[in-house]
Amino acid sequence: MSASANSSTFILRGARPYGGDPVDLVLRDGAVAEAAAAGTASAAGATVVDADGLVALPGLVDLHTHLREPGREDAETVETGTQAAALGGFTAVHAMANTDPVADTAGVVEQVWRLGREAGHCDVAPVGAVTVGLGGERLAELGAMADSAARVRVFSDDGKCVSDAVLMRRALEYVKAFDGVIAQHAQEPRLTEGAQMNEGALSGVLGLRGWPSVAEEAVIARDVLLAQHVGSRLHVCHVSTKGSVEILRLAKERGIDVTAEVTPHHLLLDESLAASYDPVYKVNPPLRGKDDVQALRQAVADGVIDAVATDHAPHAAEDKEGEWANALPGMLGLETALAIAQEALVETGLLDWAGVADRLSTRPARIGRLAGHGRPLRAGEPANVVLVDPAVRRAVDPGALASRSRNTPYAGRTLPGRVVATFLRGRPTVLDGALA
Amino acid sequence: MRHLVSAGDLSRDEALLVLDTAHEMAGLQQREIKKLPTLRGRTVVNLFYEDSTRTRISFEAAAKRLSADVINFSAKGSSVSKGESFKDTALTLQAMGADAVVVRHSASGAAQRLAASGWVGGSVVNAGDGTHEHPTQALLDAYTMRRRLNAGTGDLAGRRVAIVGDVLHSRVARSNVLLLATLGADVTLVAPPTLLPIGVESWPCAVSYDLDAVLPKADVVMLLRVQRERMSEAYFPSAREYTRRYGLDATRAAALQDSAIVMHPGPMNRGVEIAAEVADSERSTIVEQVANGVSVRMAVLYLLLGGAFDTSKEQQR
Numbered sequence: 115m116s117a118s119a120n121s122s123t124f125i126l127r128g129a130r131p132y133g134g135d136p137v138d139l140v141l142r143d144g145a146v147a148e149a150a151a152a153g154t155a156s157a158a159g160a161t162v163v164d165a166d167g168l169v170a171l172p173g174l175v176d177l178h179t180h181l182r183e184p185g186r187e188d189a190e191t192v193e194t195g196t197q198a199a200a201l202g203g204f205t206a207v208h209a210m211a212n213t214d215p216v217a218d219t220a221g222v223v224e225q226v227w228r229l230g231r232e233a234g235h236c237d238v239a240p241v242g243a244v245t246v247g248l249g250g251e252r253l254a255e256l257g258a259m260a261d262s263a264a265r266v267r268v269f270s271d272d273g274k275c276v277s278d279a280v281l282m283r284r285a286l287e288y289v290k291a292f293d294g295v296i297a298q299h300a301q302e303p304r305l306t307e308g309a310q311m312n313e314g315a316l317s318g319v320l321g322l323r324g325w326p327s328v329a330e331e332a333v334i335a336r337d338v339l340l341a342q343h344v345g346s347r348l349h350v351c352h353v354s355t356k357g358s359v360e361i362l363r364l365a366k367e368r369g370i371d372v373t374a375e376v377t378p379h380h381l382l383l384d385e386s387l388a389a390s391y392d393p394v395y396k397v398n399p400p401l402r403g404k405d406d407v408q409a410l411r412q413a414v415a416d417g418v419i420d421a422v423a424t425d426h427a428p429h430a431a432e433d434k435e436g437e438w439a440n441a442l443p444g445m446l447g448l449e450t451a452l453a454i455a456q457e458a459l460v461e462t463g464l465l466d467w468a469g470v471a472d473r474l475s476t477r478p479a480r481i482g483r484l485a486g487h488g489r490p491l492r493a494g495e496p497a498n499v500v501l502v503d504p505a506v507r508r509a510v511d512p513g514a515l516a517s518r519s520r521n522t523p524y525a526g527r528t529l530p531g532r533v534v535a536t537f538l539r540g541r542p543t544v545l546d547g548a549l550a
Numbered sequence: 551m552r553h554l555v556s557a558g559d560l561s562r563d564e565a566l567l568v569l570d571t572a573h574e575m576a577g578l579q580q581r582e583i584k585k586l587p588t589l590r591g592r593t594v595v596n597l598f599y600e601d602s603t604r605t606r607i608s609f610e611a612a613a614k615r616l617s618a619d620v621i622n623f624s625a626k627g628s629s630v631s632k633g634e635s636f637k638d639t640a641l642t643l644q645a646m647g648a649d650a651v652v653v654r655h656s657a658s659g660a661a662q663r664l665a666a667s668g669w670v671g672g673s674v675v676n677a678g679d680g681t682h683e684h685p686t687q688a689l690l691d692a693y694t695m696r697r698r699l700n701a702g703t704g705d706l707a708g709r710r711v712a713i714v715g716d717v718l719h720s721r722v723a724r725s726n727v728l729l730l731a732t733l734g735a736d737v738t739l740v741a742p743p744t745l746l747p748i749g750v751e752s753w754p755c756a757v758s759y760d761l762d763a764v765l766p767k768a769d770v771v772m773l774l775r776v777q778r779e780r781m782s783e784a785y786f787p788s789a790r791e792y793t794r795r796y797g798l799d800a801t802r803a804a805a806l807q808d809s810a811i812v813m814h815p816g817p818m819n820r821g822v823e824i825a826a827e828v829a830d831s832e833r834s835t836i837v838e839q840v841a842n843g844v845s846v847r848m849a850v851l852y853l854l855l856g857g858a859f860d861t862s863k864e865q866q867r
């Protein structure tokens with residue numbers, strides 16, 4: 115950090131780390147300088163932030179963000195997507211590889227990484243494609259992406275499943291050389307051809323082709339066994355079913371090195387919304403049953419699911435307003451993720467704020483091997499901090515989102531909590547709930 | 551009621567009102583001058599994203615006999631095929647002053663989407679959406695059953711209806727199950743397990759894999775069209791095996807009660823789901839269904855555009 119002393123020192127007065135007792139958190143030169151008794155900290159030229167009643171958490175880390183640049187800058191850019199991230203309390207996001215061109219070379223991942231640095235709203239960790247062009251046939255140059263300036267550690271064909279068992283095995287083995295991880299979009303392709311929503315009684319009534327749970331669970335079961343066989347690290351993207359949770363629980367009990375994420379929308383919404391045929395509720399994997407939602411919440415609480423990851427998927431209006439079958443799947447997530455975690459996990463008593471910090475910051479940072487993120491809020495650690503006011507409740511206004519797209523499924527819904535400030539290495543990216 | 555999107559939207563009283571009104575319309579069709587002035591000055595748009603000449607001309611005839619102006623807007627040879635969005639097309643129709651939009655679409659939910667979107671101000675009539683519903687087909691089927699079995703009055707309480715074939719992909723089956731349940735009929739779906747949707751046990755009907763067990767008790771056998779391409783998707787091994795297990799041939803038809811009728815929404819695959827001699831027999835209502843389709847669609851347009859659906863009945867449901 116090169117900023118002068120008077121702009122680089124912040125005192126977060128009365129903040130409650132992890133929802134605990136209030137302290138004065140002093141951020142200086144990019145690090146947490148001290149956690150002083152509440153009301154006692156002072157420093158010449160410091161900016162004091164009134165954090166009375168606010169919960170302080172380590173900056174959130176998203177394992178699953180679609181920033182759409184390069185290729186679909188009409189839906190999102192690195193600039194707008196990372197603004198949305200900062201406003202949502204994130205200090206780092208993993209940018210998925212399904213861009214155009216696909217992030218399957220060192221050149222593309224470095225471009226995305228550089229755009230993130232220039233934007234400066236949060237760190238952007240590009241995800242590299244597993245296979246060339248997401249084609250599922252030949253491995254992309256995983257090592258070159260790992261060795262690039264972007265230091266890629268997470269590899270995924272997200273949007274598509276690495277369904278070929280041999281290719282998946284090789285990918286799992288290969289990335290061990292640089293401590294990488296394969297993040298699998300678990301979707302058996304033949305079982306889900308033309309699939310539009312969760313397969314169950316409702317899909318039959320609505321006449322929408324079903325996406326059966328088994329298409330996810332069969333791939334996860336295979337992959338955890340492959341990971342065990344070759345002694346590799348596996349990450350499972352957007353787990354959506356109760357059965358997947360059971361498989362993950364068993365795999366973890368067996369000591370298999372697997373981690374998993376769930377999206378905020380799978381923790382809050384269920385398939386009944388598809389009955390409107392409003393494509394804002396179309397997402398992949400699809401919204402599931404109420405039982406699945408309950409099982410996923412419990413799995414986050416138990417730690418079987420390691421992380422809440424947004425799968426932030428901006429889409430242009432014309433891709434989201436016509437017929438259900440012709441719409442693209444995906445939902446915005448960055449600006450509402452923490453609110454949904456509060457509603458689905460904290461207010462239900464399943465997690466405390468320390469648990470939220472663990473699932474939205476500590477563990478995702480560890481999975482992505484982001485050394486400077488997900489660190490504890492204590493002296494000497496990087497000053498990546500988010501302040502959230504848990505007492506506020508407010509309706510989601512799509513027009514007020516920073517994302518370039520408007521495809522939020524929460525329009526008009528009242529959600530708890532508000533991100534008041536976000537600090538990236540001691541520098542505010544958000545203050546008073548607005549971009550700093 | 552402003553729109554007709556699902557057969558499930560109709561209460562028993564509303565369904566009977568449509569059938570009774572269709573009966574009156576049919577009576578008027580016996581007169582020398584078939585046209586009624588009822589919808590003079592109103593515009594009905596047939597918005598067809600899928601080829602279905604029979605359904606389109608049925609709606610067209612219905613609207614014209616009510617003196618409405620009819621605009622046919624078909625996906626072929628129009629801006630739709632040049633990639634105009636559903637929304638933009640709908641807004642265009644609205645600008646033309648459509649009082650009703652009759653929509654046929656390959657995407658399930660398209661009619662509901664149009665009705666809920668606010669893009670069009672008029673009534674939306676679902677003329678078949680993907681594998682979801684086809685409510686006017688169910689109404690004309692119920693009308694046909696009532697004429698043949700109940701002398702054209704009342705509901706269908708206790709009547710046994712077997713719906714046979716590709717239920718999974720059939721909008722006709724979905725609408726029929728909902729409407730027939732509302733009208734009190736006992737419906738049994740008969741199909742190989744591959745052609746029944748997951749969760750069908752929650753529908754208001756029974757399910758059987760055995761056509762021969764169902765036929766002797768049936769008052770109505772409704773056969774659904776089986777598309778040959780389902781074979782390549784492994785829903786069943788061959789057309790021949792399908793016909794052997796689920797086709798209605800003369801031998802099987804002999805097991806039916808004397809009074810039982812045979813229905814088909816068309817177009818038929820003669821020799822696959824239905825044998826020619828059954829399709830052409832006295833039991834068959836297939837030609838009658840077409841004629842009844844016009845009367846029923848006249849009734850639907852008349853009631854929707856005339857605002858004659860008593861909304862207080864809707865409240866009671």
Ligand SMILES: [Zn+2]
Pocket residue numbers: 272273274299351352398399
């Ligand atoms: Zn995915």
